[in-house]
Amino acid sequence: MTTNSSSITHAIFDMDGLLIDTESVYTDCYNKFCAQFGKQFTWEIKQKQMGRPPNESAKIIIDHLDLPITVEQHHEMINTMLLKEFPHSKIMPGVNCLLEHLWQHQVPMCIATGSDQTGFDVKVGGRPELLSKFHHWVLAGSDPAVGHGKPAPDCFLVAADRFDPTPIDPARVLVFEDAPNGVEAALAAGMKVVWCPDPRADTSVHAGNPSVTVLRSLEDFQPETFGLPPFPTGDPSE
Ligand SMILES: O=c1[nH]cc([C@@H]2O[C@H](COP(=O)(O)O)[C@@H](O)[C@H]2O)c(=O)[nH]1
Numbered sequence: 001m002t003t004n005s006s007s008i009t010h011a012i013f014d015m016d017g018l019l020i021d022t023e024s025v026y027t028d029c030y031n032k033f034c035a036q037f038g039k040q041f042t043w044e045i046k047q048k049q050m051g052r053p054p055n056e057s058a059k060i061i062i063d064h065l066d067l068p069i070t071v072e073q074h075h076e077m078i079n080t081m082l083l084k085e086f087p088h089s090k091i092m093p094g095v096n097c098l099l100e101h102l103w104q105h106q107v108p109m110c111i112a113t114g115s116d117q118t119g120f121d122v123k124v125g126g127r128p129e130l131l132s133k134f135h136h137w138v139l140a141g142s143d144p145a146v147g148h149g150k151p152a153p154d155c156f157l158v159a160a161d162r163f164d165p166t167p168i169d170p171a172r173v174l175v176f177e178d179a180p181n182g183v184e185a186a187l188a189a190g191m192k193v194v195w196c197p198d199p200r201a202d203t204s205v206h207a208g209n210p211s212v213t214v215l216r217s218l219e220d221f222q223p224e225t226f227g228l229p230p231f232p233t234g235d236p237s238e
Pocket residue numbers: 014015016017023026027030046049050051052053054057058112113114115116119150179182
């Protein structure tokens with residue numbers, strides 16, 4: 001790959017809602033979970049939870065809705081629903097094409113997610129083709145090296161540090177995220193971010209920040225904007 005001094009050298013992918021469509025599963029299951037307490041699962045709660053490790057995320061919803069349960073009881077109730085649905089989640093649009101392209105051009109890639117090992121195994125354990133593109137994955141919910149979940153930069157810093165060779169400059173690492181907490185974490189790590197937000201997210205908070213590129217979907221990603229080789233032109237099926 002030909003590079004210049006500002007082109008991207010490494011890529012880090014968020015998982016839930018970015019690689020696979022598990023955010024819609026979380027929303028459906030938390031709607032049912034909250035209804036059992038006569039409460040509502042709002043975007044305000046969801047955006048605080050997104051990207052956080054399960055224990056942090058549980059505390060957020062318990063505190064916000066003043067639920068009469070422990071973190072362990074929360075996990076038991078929600079996991080009964082989530083773990084049944086995760087294996088059916090679809091890969092997000094544009095993912096396969098982008099991973100294949102970066103792989104062809106030898107851009108090292110990894111995953112950095114708030115998930116724990118159990119969630120990761122159920123969500124992507126049965127997708128060896130997807131996982132084969134990644135050098136490694138960092139699971140903030142299970143990895144003792146990750147002190148704090150997103151929006152802290154920890155999981156992205158650990159993820160960058162596990163490449164071999166490691167990136168020479170965090171500003172040349174590109175993070176792909178859907179969660180507001182993930183965007184904050186990537187910026188705190190000094191990295192650039194492609195943000196594919198939920199339509200309810202307030203993108204104006206990062207308006208004018210040259211380190212943040214907002215896209216409707218990964219299908220709209222243009223590698224050349226980041227000093228990477230463009231997608232081949234013409235009909236990809238030819
Ligand atoms: O509606 C929700 N979405 C996402 C999460 C949390 O976000 C994590 C996903 O992290 P990431 O986006 O970094 O893959 C999940 O494991 C879960 O802990 C949540 O609690 N509620």
